[in-house]
Amino acid sequence: MEFSVKKIAFLVVAIVAGVGLALVPPPGGLEASSMQVLGILLGAVILWAGGVLPEAATAILMSMLFIVVAxxxxxxxxxxxxxxxxxxxxAAFGLGAAxxxxxxxxxxxxxxxRLFPKSYKGQxxxxxxxxxxxxxxxxxxxxKCSILSPLTRGISEAMGYKNEGKEATGLFLSYYAATCFSPAMFITASVTTAALVGMYSPEIQEQYTMVTWALCAAPWLILMFVGNYLFISRRYRPASGNKLDVSFLDQRLKELGAWTKKEKIMGVVMIVTILLWVFKSQLGVPEYAAALFALVAALAFDILPIKKWRSNVAWDSLIFIGCAVSLSTVLPAxxxxDWLVAAVGPYTSMFFSNPFLMIAGLAVLTIVVRFLILSEIGYLSVFTAFLFPLAIAAGVNPWIVGFIMNAFVIVWFLPYQSSVYLTAIxxxxxxxxxEGATTKYCxxxxxxxxxxxxxxxxxxxxMGIWTI
Structure with a gap:
């Protein structure tokens, strides 16, 4: 890896700022180790913002400095x-690969x-x-984007729409917007949402199972689905009512061939896994255990060969997530x-007491900071560690705070902000x-x-979930 002038500058700033904060005499209620942790965290945030090291390397460095220094x-x-x-x-990474x-x-x-109308609005x-x-x-x-993007382009061309035209852009945005908002409802739809779960307290994690989470998120997701559909279907609709030539989908199915044994087994495994998630309370099988059982099945039936498991799973992302999510236990320790709640809590009560101000403030905070911190999980791990305690002190359910931040963390105003967007396009x-036509939609x-x-x-x- 090469160090550019920009990276060297960020590295110097990270060291100076981190060491400087770590050496500040602790105010009342904090100890020297508290300032050291805050200094290390500040340095890590700057390294993430500058992309000085791979995300996982910075996260490991941060965790090790917590142990050695603080x-x-x-x-x-x-x-x-x-x-x-x-x-x-x-388990989720492995199942996704399988x-x-x-x-x-x-x-x-x-x-x-194939079940939907063949018109533009239908597609x-x-x-x-x-x-x-x-x-x-x-x-x-x-x-998901790597699979759905080529399929969507095929649909667009089969309907006779000009490449780089508004109709093609609308079809792209149809699936891409759903890729962005669906993880807010489904924990396993995004690594970011799954990581967010780990940032909550054990009590919140126990309360918001996959099913409960989905039910609580449903009002927002329904509004997002309807809102995006109405805008895209009207703004990007073609002048003529072209119909999809269904032979394109039939041809693609023909190319895939008959259902393979592995597809059938994987389908059954996923159905059983989802049923275990839904009936968790009745069966007493934890969600992670059900997912791990499914992973074992995928490995046992060679749906995911061991070599592919080693190479197709982003193990560096798992390490990064583990280190970043641990912030939720490091800061309280x-x-x-406690110091943050006592010192800052009284001044943030007005912010949390006005729901519309809180929602707008969290949205703006997330959008602005994501121009600086490119990692969705890096942003959430840092800011939830500070905002959750303040929300609890103000009587606001931290699940709501995390949900709102997660809803806006996927922004793609500029292509560099989202690797998901770059993959999709x-x-x-x-x-x-x-890029110009699709980033404007953000x-x-x-x-x-x-x-x-x-x-x-x-x-x-x-629903009674806004307050605690």
Whole structure:
């Protein structure tokens, strides 16, 4: 890896700022170890912002400095690795690789798309619906895009739409917007959402199972689905009512061939896994255990060969997530959380007491900071560690705070902000849609998300989950 002038500058700033903060005399309520942890964290945030090191390398460095410099016990600094969230992610990464390997997602997507009207509006609806329905199957948004982008381009060209035209752009945005908003409802639809679960307290994690989470998120997701569909189907609709030549989908199914044994087994495994998640309370099988059982089945039946498991799973991302999520236990352990609530809590009560101000503030904070911190999980791990205690002190459910931040963390105003966006726009090949036309839609997406959040407040109040 080469160090550019920019990276060297960020490295110097990270060292100076981190060491400087670590050496500041601790105010009342904090100890020297507290300032050391804050200094190390500040340095890590700057390294992430500058992309000086790979994300996982910075996360490991941060955790090791917590142990060596601030004397944080290893079972605290690396607590997430023994938690249920980490092992759910291990299983989810493996299952995602298995489903992609056997081709199950593409087959299911094609079969579902054939059920929708062949008009432009029908395909916009179909792409949005299929992406949302299949979202929980693969936790990697980028992996989903690598499958759905070529399929969507094929649909666009089969309908006779000009590449880089507004109709093609609308079809792209139909599935891509759903890729972005569906993880807010389904924990296993995104590595980011699954990691967010680990940032909550054990009590919150116990309360918000996969089913409960989905039910609480449903009002927001429904509004997002309808809002994006209405805008895209009207703004990008063609002048003429072209119909999809269904032979394109039939041809693609023919190329896939008959259902393979591995696809059938993987389909059964996923159905059983989902049933175990839904009936968790009755059966007493933890969600991570059900997912790990499914992973064992995928490995045992060679749906995911061991060599592919080693090479096709982003192990560096798992390490990064484990280190980053552990911040939720490190900061309380050195007294930062209690001090923050006592020192800052009284001044933030007005912010949290006004639901619309809080929602708008969290949205703006997330959008602005994501221009600096490119990692979705890096941003959430740092800011949830500070905002959750303040929300609890103000009587606001931290689940709501995390949900709102997660709803806006996927922004793609500029291509460099999102590796998912770059995968989506390039995996179907050059010359289909343009960055200029698709990044502009992020403004619309965020406006719909903000309106959906405002309206969902009333639903969350009625459900009794806004406050604690």
């Amino acid at each position: 004397k944080v016990p290893i079972d605290t600094s690396l607590s997430a690795f023994s938690g249920s969230t980490f092992w759910l992610l291990v 489903i992609k390997e056997c081709g199950l997602l593409e087959r299911i997507s094609i079969l579902l798309l 916009v609806l179909g792409l949005s619906a299929v992406t949302t329905i299949t979202a929980p199957i693969i936790p990697s948004k980028a992996a 050195v007294g930062v959380t 390039h995996s179907a090949g050059e010359g289909w849609v343009t 403004f619309v997406y965020c406006a719909i998300a903000l309106a959906a959040s405002f309206i969902s407040y009333f639903a969350w109040q009625a």
